[in-house]
Structure formats: structure tokens, C-alpha cells
Amino acid sequence: MVLLVILVPLLLAAVASSWPENRSRPWLLLLGAAAHSVGVVALWIAPEPPFFDGYLFLDPAGKVVLSSTSALYLVTAVYAQGYLRRRAEKDNRVFVSGLLGLLSAMTVVALSQHLGLLWVAIELTTLATAPLIYFNRNARSLEAAWKYLLVSSLGIALALLGTFFIALSGAGAGGPRSLLLDSLVSAGPELSKPWVRAGFVFLLVGYGTKMGLAPLHSWKPDAYGEAPGILGALLAGGVTNVAFLSVTRVFQVARAAGEGGFACEALVGMGLLSMALAAVFMAGQRDFKRMLAYSSVEHMGILAVGLGLGGAAVAGAFYHVVNNGLSKGVLFLAAGNIHRAYGSKRIEDVRGAGRRLPLSGPLFLAGFLAVTGTPPFSPFWSEFVILNGALGTGRWVVGALFLLFLAVIFVGMGATVLKVVQGDDRGAPERPGFGDSWLTAGPPLVLLLAVLALGLWLPAGLARLFHSAAQLVAGS
């Protein structure tokens, strides 16, 4: 089954790149997503032993990320049917095969127990998505794709150097001489500490670039602003989450080697910086898709703070991984619908979306409430757990800053969202034929209901999973 969830999307990507007909090609996307979800459910029911010399194994942390990614991907694949039908004039060959390749690469990241393999898979997520940002074939999307590729490649090159540092730290007499997570963690104090510390710094910078933590987020507003909504949803709700998982893997090694204190401080610092920066740039944002990019920077910051705080907050961070994935799906898909119906994403042009798009408009508003942590939606609970973790361990300053940034972001983001949703849409630019349909507005609605359901009732099995993931990563 482990092999299946990796190979089926990859195979379908190859099929898609040689599929002759533009109209029927998106079905392959749905087929790949459905097969992947079935595989993930099967892995829940019947866990499998380590595979391929221990390189691939679904541990609790990987399970959280893989499950949320698979669910989000399935919903966006349904959305893609409606979306690509409306964009029938564009050749979708690269788009469909790139998305399927991305699913395969994200799965490898979630399953990988080897830092080298992990790195290769992260690089593949970049290569699979860079051409897709250029889907609209105009100068602006080209600029976004170029920046994304260059900045991500630099980050990934530095991450490789960091991986080499970690490899070297275990190369001494009695060291593990391996990049398998298990042997690195069990070698723990045998690792050369200065090299682990240097490796952690480079890997945090490298994978932090993929996550889009400030100050390494410069690609994010451009890429999310110009990419189709569906790709934005998968980047913000999938790729950044698997990048966070990569950071937790490295954190595990640093903690085992006795560099945990340093790593925690670095994570909390970068996390708070990301939230602060998002708060500043969110206020007065004139472009609602770029605004979502800063929201993504904020939520990566929340994840980093949660991981860095340790203790109970780590389980909250894993809970937040799921919530972030699902609610980013709501926001990006609804924003994509609004963008198409108006032909603009500037708030000067867009108003009255609640009236013109009776589903997508309210969904955008509800998605905003969910993502900013309004009860009863699930992000409220995960942010609450992280805040509790900060206050429970006496980190008053961190807790206070965390709350302050959340409040500022709520106000800043709310102003933009309300301008888009409220008001009278008469006189605003219009593109006929792009109203709400079940295929485009249904998927974000399903995601929103999932976010609501998880907020009202968290199944005991999921709560246990978050705790065992936290146990694995931070021993808490």
C-alpha cells in the first residue's frame, strides 16, 4: 500500500502527459486523488511495517500530514473538474501531470524516514509546481514562477548543505554514518554537536523557505497571487505542511543530540517574526489573493511557535496542521471563484461578492472567520492549545505576543474580506458565465463543513494521533 500511494499518482502523471484529449484529462486527476485517499484509509486500518530498508514508514507525524494532504487533494481534484472545464481554451497537459507529480512527491515527504530521500522529495515538489504557477501564460505569472523557482532552489540548496552537515555529525567513530532518522535519533549524544547545530540552522533556513517563514517568504505573495486558486490551495494547505513536517524531522534529530533548547528558541523566534510580518502586511492589503499569502505566512509562524514551545503545544501544532490545510482550501478555492467572476483580485474592483456569488461569497467570509481562529471552527481550538502551552510553561511574553498578533491579523484581514464580500456588486467588473456552480462552490463548502465538524467534535482517534505525533517529535 505504501508503494501504491506513491506510484499510482506518479504513473497517472505519466499517463496525463501523453493523454491526447484536453477535455477528459482532468478525470485522471480525480482518479489519482481517489486512489490516493483509498490507500491512505487502508494505511489507517492496517498499518504497515517499515518499507524499503526503513526508508519509508508511516509514523504518527507523517500520518497527520499525509491524511490532511490527501483529504485536501481529493476535494481540490473535484474542484479541478469544474475549474478546468471553464478554462477549456487552455492546454491543461502540464497542469494535470504536474499536480499528480506533486501528490506523489508530497506523499514521499510524508513517508520518508531518511533525510536524503526527504530532501529529494522536497526538491521534486518545487519542480512539479513551478511550471504550474505559469498556467495563465502572462508576464505577471512568469515573474511569480521565476521568483518561486529561484528562491525555492536557493533554499533547497542550503537544505542540502544542512543535510550534509547532519550526515557529517554522525560520521565520527561510533557514529551512525547514516541519514536514517531512527539511527540518528538513537545515536543522539554520539553526534557531533556543533555540526548538528550548524545543520539545523541550514535546514531551518532551507525548509523554512519552502514553508514560507519570514524572512524567507518573499516568493509567497507573488506565487499565491498569480497561481490559479487550486494551486494556491495545494501550496498553502499541502506543500507548506509537508515542509513543516520536514522541519519537525530535523528538530527530532537536533533534540536527540542535545541541541533542543537552541532549536526551540530559533523556531519560536522565527514563528513570532512571521506572525508579526503577516500582521503588518495584511493591514491595508489591496489584493485579496496576496492577503491569503500573508495569512499562510502567519499560520506557518503559528506552527513554528507551537513546535518551538514544546510540551502540550506540539500536539496543538499537529492539530493546526490539519486545520490549516482544510481552511486554506476553503479560502483559496472561494477566492479563485471570486477572482474569476470579477476578472480582478483588487479590492477597488471587487465588492458585493456575497450577492453575486451566493455560495462563494459567504464561504470566503466563513473561511476568514475559521482561519483567524473564531469559535466554533477548529483553528480556534488548535490555536488555543498552543496558547495554553505558552502560558502553561510560563512563557508569558510569547503568549502575549501570540495573542496580540492574532488580534491585529483578525482586524487587518477582516477589513479586506468585508470589502470584498459586502456591498452592492452593481457597476463592479463582471465576467458572465463564471457564477457559482456545484462543482466550483461545492468543494470549498465541503471543506468548511469539515473545519466546522472538527471544531465541534474532535474524534478520540485523531486526538490520540496528535499526541503520539507530539510524543515522537518532542517527547511530550
Add this chain to the structure above:
Amino acid sequence: MASWIDMTFILVVVVDLFLLASSRLGAAIRAVAFQGALLSLLTLLIASPAHDLAHVAIVAGGALAIKALFIPWLMFRAIREAAIRREMEPLIGYVPSLLLGGTGVALAFAFSRGLPLPTPETHSFLVPTALATVWTGLLLVVSRKKAVTQVLGFLVLENGVFVFGLLLTDFMPVMVEAGVLLDLLAAVFVMGIVMFHINREFSSLDTDALASLKD
């Protein structure tokens, strides 16, 4: 033998400094190709009898074919099609670049003195060379405007990472090293395609034209 190895490391650093001061793209691409050839040579020179010879040959051959021949050829094609010769207006001038590069080399030596290698086999110049080359690559990417020069900077950065990887040849599985070469190839390949489109859209290879997205 040891002096030959040290000599090659020094040459790699000299190429770094040359690149920082070079304004002609053709010469810069040739220099990067030469650096790639040096890396291939280094792989052979520092191999000890303990290494698996076939493995060493694959890595050296791969480095020569990709870093010294294929990618430079791709870059020459790109500049011929775009008809550009010089990097005219760097963000950081050539003399300040050189000074920054020199500082980087000094810092790289200081840094590697502070980090003792856990492995017994030591080539004292390896770590400083790797770090100085990584620094040069970063500097080139952020301080130059032409897409071609930025790609060259990325290649230099990858070369630095490769030099560091030489420390690990005896225990890293082949897969990871193959991944390194493959990813390098793929990255530049995609960059090349993008560059081609930049050229068509803006009729220049100047990333200054890519400045409409900002807050």
C-alpha cells in the same frame, strides 16, 4: 599528492573570485565549466583505496559530463539565442563584490577552524573551499540582475555544496549523490525554459523587467 589536492582546492576558490569580478558572460560560463571540471578532478584525487572505485568513477564522470560540459553548453545556447554578452549593471559593483568575496573566504577559514571534523581523514582546505564557494554563489544570485548570471550563481552554490559532499563519499549511499546531480540538472533545465519565456515576453533577459509584483 597532498599538494596537488590543496592546489586544486585553491583553484576552485580562485574561480570564485574571478566570477565575482567578471563582467563578460562568456568568460563567466567558461569559468563555471572549469570549476565543474576541477570538482570532477577532486573527486578522483581525494579517493583513497578504501573507496569503491566504480562509485568514485560514476560521481567524477557525472560531475564532468553535467557540470563541465552539458550545463555550460546549455548556458551558451541561452545567451546566443538572447544575444547578450555582458552583465552591465550589477546591483553590487565588481570591486565591492570582490571585497565581499574575499571576506567570505577569510570567514570560511575561521569558521572551519572552529568546527573540528569528526572524521579522521582531513583535507584542511575542503571545508573552507566549500563554504567560500557557497558564499560566492549566494552573492552572485543576489547581486546580479541578468537571469543567466543568477543561474550561474546558483550553479556555483551547488558546486560549493558538492565540494562539501566529497567529505561523505565513503558512507553516503549512491542514491543521494545521484539525486544531487539529477536535481541540479533538472533545476537548471526548468530555469532554462523559464528564461526562454522571460526572453519572449520582455525581449530581454533582465530580471529588472520582473518587478511589477510588490507590496
